[in-house]
Amino acid sequence: xxxxxxxxxxxxxxxxxxxxxxxxxxxxxxxxxxxxxxxxxxxxxxxxxxxxxxxxxxxxxxxxxxxxxxxxxxxxxxxxxxxxxxxxxxxxxxxxxxxxxxxxxxxxxxxxxxxxxxxxxxxxxxxxxxxxxxxxxxxxxxxxxxxxxxxxxxxxxxxxxxxxxxxxxxxxxxxxxxxxxxxxxxxxxxxxxxxx
Amino acid sequence: xxxxxxxxxxxxxxxxxxxxxxxxxxxxxxxxxxxxxxxxxxxxxxxxxxxxxxxxxxxxxxxxxxxxxxxxxxxxxxxxxxxxxxxxxxxxxxxxxxxxxxxxxxxxxxxxxxxxxxxxxxxxxxxxxxxxxxxxxxxxxxxxxxxxxxxxxxxxxxxxxxxxxxxxxxxxxx
Numbered sequence: 113x114x115x116x117x118x119x120x121x122x123x124x125x126x127x128x129x130x131x132x133x134x135x136x137x138x139x140x141x142x143x144x145x146x147x148x149x150x151x152x153x154x155x156x157x158x159x160x161x162x163x164x165x166x167x168x169x170x171x172x173x174x175x176x177x178x179x180x181x182x183x184x185x186x187x188x189x190x191x192x193x194x195x196x197x198x199x200x201x202x203x204x205x206x207x208x209x210x211x212x213x214x215x216x217x218x219x220x221x222x223x224x225x226x227x228x229x230x231x232x233x234x235x236x237x238x239x240x241x242x243x244x245x246x247x248x249x250x251x252x253x254x255x256x257x258x259x260x261x262x263x264x265x266x267x268x269x270x271x272x273x274x275x276x277x278x279x280x281x282x283x284x285x286x287x288x289x290x291x292x293x294x295x296x297x298x299x300x301x302x303x304x305x306x307x308x
Numbered sequence: 309x310x311x312x313x314x315x316x317x318x319x320x321x322x323x324x325x326x327x328x329x330x331x332x333x334x335x336x337x338x339x340x341x342x343x344x345x346x347x348x349x350x351x352x353x354x355x356x357x358x359x360x361x362x363x364x365x366x367x368x369x370x371x372x373x374x375x376x377x378x379x380x381x382x383x384x385x386x387x388x389x390x391x392x393x394x395x396x397x398x399x400x401x402x403x404x405x406x407x408x409x410x411x412x413x414x415x416x417x418x419x420x421x422x423x424x425x426x427x428x429x430x431x432x433x434x435x436x437x438x439x440x441x442x443x444x445x446x447x448x449x450x451x452x453x454x455x456x457x458x459x460x461x462x463x464x465x466x467x468x469x470x471x472x473x474x475x476x477x478x479x480x481x482x
Contacts, residue, residue, distance in 0.1 A: 147470040147472060149469075150467045152465060154460075154462045155459060155460070156461075188470065
C-alpha cells in the first residue's frame, strides 16, 4: 500500500536510487565510478580499507549524488584477488557507510527539457550496508521532492534489492498545494441529484 | 686539508652508503640497521643526497616500505647532538608493499620528517598519496603516516578520490 501511495510522489527519488544501484555502461554510470570525499580531518586505515572523515564532510559522485555531514565512516576493503590489470576492481565496492550529524543527501537526475531534478533527504544519520543493501535514514528523517515531503518519526528505509521504501514508526506526507492546480480530481461530474 | 674539502667526500660517501642501503634493502622490522637509519654522530649534520632506505620484515624478509628522497638531514637535538633515526627529508617518496611485494600505496611530500625506527612520516605541509591498483588518490595538508599500522592521518583539508561505485552493480532484470 505504502509503495502505491508513494510511487507518484517519490518516483524521481526511487528512480535516482535505482540509477545508483544499476551500474550500466552509460555516461552516468561512468561518472558513478568516481567518488570524491573531502573533509577537514581524516584517518585512513589503508590496509583495512576503513576511512573516517570528520568536520565539513562532503561525498560527491559528480552529477549523481552529494552527501554532506559532520562525520563519515566508510569501509571499502581491497579486493585481494583483483589484480592491477582491472581498471575498476570489483572488490573495491563500498561495504558500509555511516554518515552522521546534520546529514543532507542530494540526488540528481535528468529531468524534462534538459533540467535536473533534485531529491533531498535529511536526517541525523544515514547508514548503508552492502549485505542487506538497505539505506536507513534516522533522526527526524525527511525526504523532499518537488511534489512534497515525506517525514518519518523513526526511520525511512530504502531497500536496494526490492527497490521499495518502507518506514519504521509513523510518517506523514506533505504535498505542495499547487500540485493539484489544474487537476480534474475535484472537478468531475457526479451522479448526485442536482439541487433545485 | 681544510674542513670543507674533507666534508665533501664524506657527504658523498654517506650518500653512496644510503643509496646502497636502498638498493639492497637493508634494515629489519622495527630496527633498521642501515647506516642512514642511525644519524651520524657529531654536531655537524651532513645533508645526504639521494637518501633511501628499504625496510623488510624481520621474520619473512619481505619488503614492506621503501623511503627515498632527494635530500635528507639528520635531526639535531637541543644538546648539540643528533636524534637517532630522525631525518628531515625533502622530496620524499614512500612506497609501501603488499605481502607479495607488489607496490601498494605511494606517498609523496615535498618536505617532511621521517622516523625510520618507528616507520613514521609526518609533516605540517602538503602531501599526496595514491594506489594505482584501484585508483585511490589522496591529498591534503598536515599528515602523519604510521607505517607499522599503515595508517594515514590528515589534519587539514583532505581530498580523496575513489574509483568505485557507491553501491554494488546489479544485473538489470529483463
